[in-house]
Amino acid sequence: MFAFFLSSGLFLGWSLGANDASNVFGTAVGSKMIRFKTAAICCSIFIILGAVLSGAGASHTLTKLGSVNAITGAFIVAFAAALSVYLMTRMRFPVSTSQAIVGAIIGWNIFSGSVTDTNSLTKIVLTWVACPTLAAVFAVILYKIVVFIIHHFNIHMFRLDLMTRWGLLLVGAFGSYSLGANNIANVMGVFIPVSPFTDISIFGVFNLSSAQQLFFLGGVAIAVGVLTYSRRVMETVGEGIMKLSPVAAFAVVSAHSLVLFLFASQGLERFLTSHGLPAIPLVPVSSSQAIVGAVIGIGLLKGGRGIRWRTLGGITSGWVITPIIAGVFSLFLLFFLQNVFHQNTYQPMTYKLTPAAMARIKEAGISTQHLVGLADKDFDTAVQFSKEFNKRVKINSMQRDFILSSAEIDKLKITRAAINKVNTVWISPEQLNALEKLKGRSFEHKWQLVQALGDETPAWHFSQNDRNHNDELSNRLANLYSILRQ
């Protein structure tokens, strides 16, 4: 059944491959610098590598934006996004898969009454402006450097030709890797919270987490999209906005790849934060936006005469329309599936300010004085609940998220049968031991379980600065919740 629902994610992956691979290799193939076959194979391999090896970074933001908590919902979200990407591609607009999926998730949030994490949303929307701008700046700088080098060293036309080919292939591979790393979150991100996969270890050398297995599948779907459908788009994309020389194409693809990499690299984020610098948010950005930004950067550098502004206008209006269409599709399809086929597209969440929750909120320094009136009342959706407490207290979005997570009811019970179901591969003996000790206990809130486990052993503690550890722990816990849920 999971395989069926995953199919919409694979469809999204396929359309992403068909559409976005052209951003990476379009100019190179369009200008006949690289053969389609070479481009497609190189692109496929590196997309899969990027997805599996560094896909985790950007997916985090997306999971935070909206935790689609039922597989049918995830199916519809991915399907709505895929459908809008497919339709826009048919209309020949280089659309953004990121925007489509964000629109679709918001559609799900509205439908299920979940609160959209404004913090993540702002982050994502800001990158829709930052990504093309940054790509334009990078493209101009890179182009200037490359042209300087060519003029300075008087490179022979044929040597330059050879170097440009290799350069395009190299940055294309890098771009594919970054595309896989950054955009796999769009394709598979919504399935992470509902994935039935458990970690597998290959000969004890590699350990593939359940998310990585999902990412691998998504990567393969993207690769199939590249191999089967990207040719036409690749061969026509080069001249969409303006005609590029191979050297300019090199600068454009490099800039695009760099931008995608920046927004997906956990390593860079760690480096920046460890040196006290402001970190770049790890967000799935649009490769189409990056490429269009880079091309415009080069166009403006050359005086802006070569730019086809009309085409550009069409593309940008496509960027505004895409998330809206995806959101509408998502809402409509969810409504349809829920009411016509009686499928659960979301798991109803109840919120209740239990005494324990109140105590936790108070401990965090949020005044509970005005919340007393809401104590022990059940709320069916996050929207309803937050509306109520917003009437009473003035709080920021972080405090709101804290109250929501404190009050979220999730009845969990640690039984012998449940403990037996826990996969011992992905849980340490220490962690398992802590679980055993809590046998027989029930919890109303997830955070209570986390607290109780943490009291038993530090192995269940979240770290202050190790994001990888925290991500892994979150995944383990998410798995645990689904096992312990009554």
Next chain:
Amino acid sequence: MEFTILKRRLDIGKQIDDFLDQVSESGLLFKHGVSDYLKGNQSAFSEKIEHMVDVEHQGDALRRSLEEQLYIQTLIPESRGDVLELLEAMDALLDRFKGALYRFDIEQPEIHPEFHEGFKELINHVVEAVEAMVRSSRAFFKKISGVADHMHKVSYWETESDKVSTRLQRAIFNKDDLHLSQKMQLRDFVMHVDKIADRAEDVSDKLSIYVIKRSL
């Protein structure tokens, strides 16, 4: 001849250099050949013709091999058309030198000693124009910013050869002891040679467009 080309598996940049060497050599051969003809040194003249035929063959073979490689290996897709046109045009200059030398051999025109200097001067200017064109072409492949310097010289030598050509034609027709048929034959020779400089300038005009198109 093609065998030698195959034997020398040179890289394509070197082949283009070789091809341009042939064009340049054809100009020098033409200059020396006519000089030998004017001196009446028939054996040296015939030797130059033979050499010229050789050079032309080599040039053709190189051009064909280059064209083939450019297409088969889909090299320089952006400038391929331009490069092919340039190679053809340069080859045409080489052919014209050969044709002119052959014409001397076939028609054996009687050139009065008082025109010798004029002819030598004209040929010198024409060869200089083609030389400048060869240098422009080399710069087009190696150092695009240097193309303009050489192209300017092509125009200069073309204008100079026009001047000499006009002067020479006037002198020919002012000479009373020549038959009209002789005058017309000599005029044709002058014009034929002068045309080579004109063609060089045409190629140079095309090249200036290729340079703009090749802007990075």
